[in-house]
Amino acid sequence: MYTREYVEQMDGTHFPGKTFQDCVLAPIFDTQKNYYAKPFIQISKAHAVMLFEQNIITKHEAKEILSGLKKIDLMDMSDRQYDPSYEDMFFMIEHELENLIGKDTAGRLHIARSRNDIDICEFRMVLREKVLEVMEALNIFRQVLLSLAKENIETIMPAYTHTQPAQPTTLAHYILAYQDSLERDFDRLVHLYNTINQSPLGAAAITTTGFPINRQRTAELLGFDGLVENSYDGIAGCDYLTECASALMIMNTSLSRFMKDTLDFCTKEFNVFYLSDPYVQVSSIMPQKRNPSSLEQTRPAISKAIAESKCVFDILHNTPFGDIVDTEEQLQPHLYDSIKYTIRALKMLSSVFTTLDVNKKLLLERAHEGFITATELADILVRDKGLSFRHSHRITSTIVKYMVKHEKKAKDITPQIIADxxxxxxxxxIDLEVDEIEKALDPVNFVYVRTITGGPAPIETERMLEKRLESLNNNQQLYNKFIDKLKSSDEKLQETVATVIS
Known part of the structure; x- marks a missing residue:
């Protein structure tokens, strides 16, 4: 029975209680050592350099602190277990530093900083790296889709509205449409990266410090683009997390819709996409089966990515605007998992779409079915015969109903039927010649005359494709710029540390 006496006997009467340790502190420590040990050392190095440059600590103290941090940096944290002697990883590393250089000197590292601004800085440093990983995987998938579009500029197929065949288009036109949504996803990730890559260091607990620190300097040494200027915002603001969750949910929602089409196209009934052997599984009993398991497994991964991101909103809504544990180690991994599932999906789709075969012949046959060129027949009655569109629409609609009733196809429409x-x-x-009718009902002609900006005509699709390839190249250069800046700032930090030590 849970009585006070029983709980005190089980948990003890001093910090940390065993339940608190097992259910909260130990799992948090595991998160900290897995994700934040390295960023914590980097942050500490930058802070020590800045304290020395601002004459807040002496050169000797800076040298001792940085030498100690370098030794700790070489330690393997992966096998460390939670030690109740220390509240968390921060105090464990601080104790390691004290053992190396003495308690007094080690204690000077914590001048003008707090676990609050350190934690937020760690979160931002880890998240920016993971966002860059998404950018990389996304750009690879975009390249795959653009290559597929290039191969299918003249692959005529039905476009669907309300899940029904609507009008002829091309596979390239369809693929480019989805690729454009991915390009907007990349733009959102760029904005997200710029939001994340602002330094909170110097906010300390929440109101900065009375010491003459240089916040810009630590930001520069750690590769940040600027500061979360208001110190209260630096600690309390968590919209960088919800912006990340939003970008991931938007991307994965679009991915899930594309996945729905893709799996439909893989069915025997559609028979549009034929997956390469490495991405299908056979049945344990039915030898003829080619199950698109790679895509089926990817679909729930996308759903998990959405769920993990949505969890961020569920956790954060209705929380105080201040320093709260809700935004900390128990929340951050939800975003990391969402990113993990997103990258898995993008990688799987990249491989599948690089190797699949398209049934171009069948798509063209489908484009001849279902009277989906009827719009062009109505347009000809307007352009060539001077009818209003409402009259031409009514006539064409009546023609289609007549043909369906008499179980006839579009190719069976005659001048006499139109005249009657x-x-x-x-x-x-209204008199139309046979060749005029054939031209109007030809899906290839339907596509080729739609040269309006954004249309499926090959000449327009080629223009769009060229523009998208240029955009992808620019996006890739921007991604490389982000990567290079982080690498350069890390090198600069290490060089500066070496200079101080020497």
Missing amino acids: ISEEILGKP
Whole structure:
């Protein structure tokens, strides 16, 4: 029975209680050692350099602190277990530093800083790296789709509205449409990266410090683009987390819709995409089966990515605007998991779409079915015969109903049928030649005449494709710029540390 006496006997009467240790502190320590040990050392090095440059600590003290941090940096934290002697990883590393250089000197490292601004800085440093990983995987998938579009500029297929065949288009036109949503996803990730890559260091607990620190200097040494200027915002603001969750949910929602189409196209009934052997599984009993398991396994990964991001909003809503544990180690991994599932999905789709085969012949046959060129027949009655679109729409609709009723196809429409129905509706016959009707009902012609900006005509699709390739190249250069800056700032930090030590 849970009585006070029982709990005190089980947990003890001093910090940390065993339940607190097992259910909270130990799991948090595991998160800290897995993700934040290295960033913590980097932050400490930058802070020590800045304290020395601002004459807040002596050169000897800086040299001792930085030498100790370098030794700790070489330690393997992966096998460390939570030690109740220390509240968390921060105090464990501080104790290691004290053992190396003495308690008094080690204690000077904590001048003008707090676990608050350190933690937020760690979170931002880890998250920016993970966002860059998403950018990389996303750009690879975009390249795959653009290559597929280039191969299928003249692959005529039905476009669908309300899940029904609507009008002829091309596979390239369809693929480019989805690629454009991915390009907007990349733009959102760039904005997100710029939001994340602002330094909170110097906010200390929440109101900065009375010491003459240089916040810009630590930001520079750690590769940040600037500061979260208001110190209260630096600690309390968590919209960088919800912005990340939003960008991931938007991307994965679009991915899930594309996945729905893709799996449909892989069915025997659609028979549009044929997956390469490495990405299908056989049945344990039915030897003819080619199950698209790679895509089926990817679909729940996308759902998990959405769920993990949504969890961020569920945790943060209705929390105080201040220093709260809700935003800390128990929340951050939800975003990391969302990113992990997102990258898995992008990598899987990149491989599948690089190697799949397209049934171009069948797509063209489908484009001849279902009267999906009827819009062009109506347009010809407007352009060439001077009818209003409402009259031409009514005539064409009546023609289609007549053909369906008599179990005839679009190719069976004759000049006489058009003349009879138009006379019934208008009181006078409309005469169209056989070649005019054939041209109007030809899905290839349907596509080729749609040269309006953004249309499926090959000449317009080629223009869009060229523009998208240029955009992808620019996006890749921007990604490389982010990577290079982080690498350069890390090298600069190490050089500066070496200079101080020497």
